[in-house]
Amino acid sequence: MKPPQETPQSTDTPTQNSGNNSAQESTLKPSPVPLTKITYNTGEVATVKDKNLNLQFTVNGIREHPGKGVIQPNPGNKWIVASTTIANKGQQTQTISVVSFELIDSKNNQYEVALLAGALEDIKSPTGQIQPGDEQRGEVAFEVPEGTQGLKLLFQPNRNACEALASKPKASETLNCEPVAVKLK
Numbered sequence: 448m449k450p451p452q453e454t455p456q457s458t459d460t461p462t463q464n465s466g467n468n469s470a471q472e473s474t475l476k477p478s479p480v481p482l483t484k485i486t487y488n489t490g491e492v493a494t495v496k497d498k499n500l501n502l503q504f505t506v507n508g509i510r511e512h513p514g515k516g517v518i519q520p521n522p523g524n525k526w527i528v529a530s531t532t533i534a535n536k537g538q539q540t541q542t543i544s545v546v547s548f549e550l551i552d553s554k555n556n557q558y559e560v561a562l563l564a565g566a567l568e569d570i571k572s573p574t575g576q577i578q579p580g581d582e583q584r585g586e587v588a589f590e591v592p593e594g595t596q597g598l599k600l601l602f603q604p605n606r607n608a609c610e611a612l613a614s615k616p617k618a619s620e621t622l623n624c625e626p627v628a629v630k631l632k
Contacts, residue, residue, distance in 0.1 A: 486599060486628045494536075495604055497623035501537030503582075504602050506530070506629040512588060515567055524590050526564045529600050529631060531573050534582035543574045543583070547604045549626070550589040553597025564588035601626040 487493045489509070495502045507530040513519075520526045527550070535541050545565070550558040565572055565588050573585025591598070603609065603626035612622065 484625070486630050488630055489632050491629070493627040493629065495602070495623055495627055497605070498621045499537070499539060500541065500604060500623065501535070502541060502604060503534040503536055504627050505532045506600055506631065507532060509631045512564060512567070512570070514564070518563055518567060520564070520590050524592055526561055526588050526590055527598065527631070528564070528570060528586045528588045530584070530586050532582055532584045533573055533577060535577040535579055538579050540579065541577050541604065543577065543604060544607070545572070545574055545587070546606050547602060548587045549601040549603070550591065551599050551601060552591065552595045558589045558591055561588045561590040564590065598631040600629045600631055602629070603627070
């Protein structure tokens, strides 16, 4: 594997170098997440329930972020920022992590959260603990190539647990491992 060509900070930032095979590093990867049966629209409330979970998830809207100062998307890419609301309707405190979010395009290429964009002061993350009865609003940023079409935000609050139980089919029956997909406009 050859080293990244464009950015020295590629270890902490998802990057896409040139759109060919070198893009397989961290931003673009084949879909390990099971695709959903239902796709919600921006503004619709999706419910995620299982034995230990009862969340309502809404994408409120999206915007493009130009970057600020030296914190910029890589050349040929742009940052898409999705505003979300996560409401905890269950009885247990829930912890939401950046790995709960992923973006896919019309070709099923997947993009991880752009951690560098999330460091900007005008992007407040929806991650952290949400107490029962509370809700958390925030934004999640992704770096995608210019001209990317058909974007959907995937939200899978049980992702770590689902990946850990992937080899134990019986154990995963109590978890809702299907991500919520929301079409971004």
